[in-house]
Amino acid sequence: MRDWFLLCSGIAAGGVRSLVGLFLIFRLLACKKPGRKELVILLAGVGTLFTAVFLMKLENFYRIAGEALLLAACAGRLGGADLRMSLFIGAFYEMGAAFWQFLLAAWAGVLLHSPAFLDCETGSGQLAVWLFQLLLLILAWYLWKRPELTGKEGFRLASLLALAGFLAVVTLSQQRALAISQDTLYMWTILSVVLMMSILVFNINRQYEAEKELAKLKSLQAELLEREYTTLNNAYTMNARLFHDFHNHMGVLRLLLSHKKMEEAMGYLEELEGPVKEMTDTLWTGDETIDYLINSKAVTARENGIRYEVQVEFPRHTNLQRADLCAILGNFLDNALEAAGKVPKKEQRFIGLTIRRIHQMLVIKVENSFWIPPVKEAGTLKTSKKEGLHGLGLKSAQTAAEKYEGMVQTSYTENVFRAVATLCFQSVSME
Numbered sequence: 001m002r003d004w005f006l007l008c009s010g011i012a013a014g015g016v017r018s019l020v021g022l023f024l025i026f027r028l029l030a031c032k033k034p035g036r037k038e039l040v041i042l043l044a045g046v047g048t049l050f051t052a053v054f055l056m057k058l059e060n061f062y063r064i065a066g067e068a069l070l071l072a073a074c075a076g077r078l079g080g081a082d083l084r085m086s087l088f089i090g091a092f093y094e095m096g097a098a099f100w101q102f103l104l105a106a107w108a109g110v111l112l113h114s115p116a117f118l119d120c121e122t123g124s125g126q127l128a129v130w131l132f133q134l135l136l137l138i139l140a141w142y143l144w145k146r147p148e149l150t151g152k153e154g155f156r157l158a159s160l161l162a163l164a165g166f167l168a169v170v171t172l173s174q175q176r177a178l179a180i181s182q183d184t185l186y187m188w189t190i191l192s193v194v195l196m197m198s199i200l201v202f203n204i205n206r207q208y209e210a211e212k213e214l215a216k217l218k219s220l221q222a223e224l225l226e227r228e229y230t231t232l233n234n235a236y237t238m239n240a241r242l243f244h245d246f247h248n249h250m251g252v253l254r255l256l257l258s259h260k261k262m263e264e265a266m267g268y269l270e271e272l273e274g275p276v277k278e279m280t281d282t283l284w285t286g287d288e289t290i291d292y293l294i295n296s297k298a299v300t301a302r303e304n305g306i307r308y309e310v311q312v313e314f315p316r317h318t319n320l321q322r323a324d325l326c327a328i329l330g331n332f333l334d335n336a337l338e339a340a341g342k343v344p345k346k347e348q349r350f351i352g353l354t355i356r357r358i359h360q361m362l363v364i365k366v367e368n369s370f371w372i373p374p375v376k377e378a379g380t381l382k383t384s385k386k387e388g389l390h391g392l393g394l395k396s397a398q399t400a401a402e403k404y405e406g407m408v409q410t411s412y413t414e415n416v417f418r419a420v421a422t423l424c425f426q427s428v429s430m431e
Contacts, residue, residue: 002121007054009126014046016133018067020140021093025075025086027143028154028202038074045070064094085205092198096165099191101132103168109178118180151210155203162199166192289322290314290329294353297333305346306337312355315362318425324400328364328408328421331397336368339417343371348415364421374412397421 022034022042034042049066052058071090076083102118105128109117116124143149169192173185256265294310301308333353340349352367397419398408406423 006121006126007051009129010050010054010120011047013129013133014050014063014067015043017094017097017136018042018046018071020136021067021071021090021097022074023140023143024093025071025081025089028089029075029081029085034074042070042074045074060098064098065091068094088198088202092195092202095191096162096195097132097136099165099169099188099195100135101129102188103165103172104128104132104135106172106178106180107168110172110175113177115178151203151206155199155206158199159196162192162196166196287314287316287322287325290325293326293329293333297337297351300337301340301351304337304341305349306340307350309350309352311353313357314355315357315425315427317428318362319428320362320404320423320425324403327400328397328423329366331394332364332366332419332421335394335419336366336417339370339372340368343369360424360426362423362425364423365418366420367416367418369415370412370417374410374417394419 019039019042022038026034046067049070050063053060053063053066068087068090071093072083072087075081075086075090105117105125108124108128108131109115114124116122117128119125120129166189169185169188172180173182173189252268253265256262256268294312298308298310333351336351340351343349348369350367350369352365354363354365354367356363356365394408394410401408401421401423404423404425406421408419408421410417410419412418
């Protein structure tokens with residue numbers, strides 16, 4: 001009966017430990033949320049592994065290594081996470097869990113003067129095991145309730161835990177209330193140092209990946225800016241040609257009207273109406289790039305039967321760079337055009353653009369109808385596009401907003417998607 005109890009308790013504790021580990025990988029790597037399939041495979045694997053280790057009387061090392069491999073397999077092969085990073089996190093998570101479980105049991109034994117806490121086959125040892133599982137669940141709950149936890153805050157929290165563990169094991173070697181072999185203490189002391197180094201290595205790798213992504217985002221911004229400037233230049237060239245030939249057009253119209261050819265004159269005017277109408281529709285914000293960007297998207301919206309409403313209050317002479325404004329506004333409008341264009345009923349297609357100045361803050365808000373609900377993975381919106389640089393748009397906008405102590409927020413209701421960027425700006429003297 002005692003063996004069966006220990007086996008069931010070990011399987012259950014392994015299940016809790018592995019689920020928390022999979023959740024940590026999901027948070028740290030921002031990969032796809034684990035599904036029912038991954039959870040079932042993980043729990044079945046943990047149960048089989050612990051049973052084998054228990055019945056064969058193997059060292060705890062084999063259980064730790066096996067659980068780390070299971071975590072990496074479920075997160076990497078089944079969850080779509082990076083396999084190498086999943087294995088790295090899984091291995092050091094399992095070592096950290098074993099380290100902290102030892103510390104908890106050891107210090108419980110020191111405080112209560114009982115070595116039984118270090119023996120998992122005793123009632124006191126099982127109490128220490130499940131107290132540690134409870135702490136793991138509290139940690140997972142804390143992280144779950146704080147989805148906005150940044151990488152820096154996570155690094156600081158992990159570093160504090162690792163440092164606390166190092167100090168706890170060093171202090172443990174100085175106590176005399178509980179007899180613990182020096183070899184065991186040396187092993188855990190070295191492991192605590194390795195854990196601190198692993199946290200540092202992971203943070204360095206995370207910064208490297210962030211720099212790579214930032215370089216990719218800058219490339220996207222440059223591509224977007226070049227595209228918009230090229231189109232803007234073409235539009236101005238066309239308008240310049242129109243005004244250059246203005247006296248010729250007036251001569252043709254004067255001739256037609258003098259011969260009372262009213263229908264031919266009206267037809268000639270309609271031919272000229274296109275570029276002239278595009279110019280008269282311009283919303284002058286004071287920045288020709290933003291003016292063109294807003295109106296070129298308006299033309300695209302009309303062509304796709306999308307109602308396009310604009311309210312602009314744009315500050316002049318600020319430190320806001322054109323490239324950053326293009327990255328934000330261009331991506332917002334491109335995403336809105338794509339989503340609204342997929343709505344089956346044309347009368348339900350709409351895009352609303354609002355740009356407002358509130359003291360020293362600029363708010364850019366784009367609302368649009370949609371038909372296909374947005375998909376979120378790890379709290380991040382995923383694009384429906386499959387090729388090229390698509391999917392980096394909102395990240396590019398966020399990167400641009402952060403330059404001005406701003407942020408990008410997205411939300412949606414039943415049929416309206418909303419993207420809002422807030423930017424803090426400073427007035428620039430033109431003297």
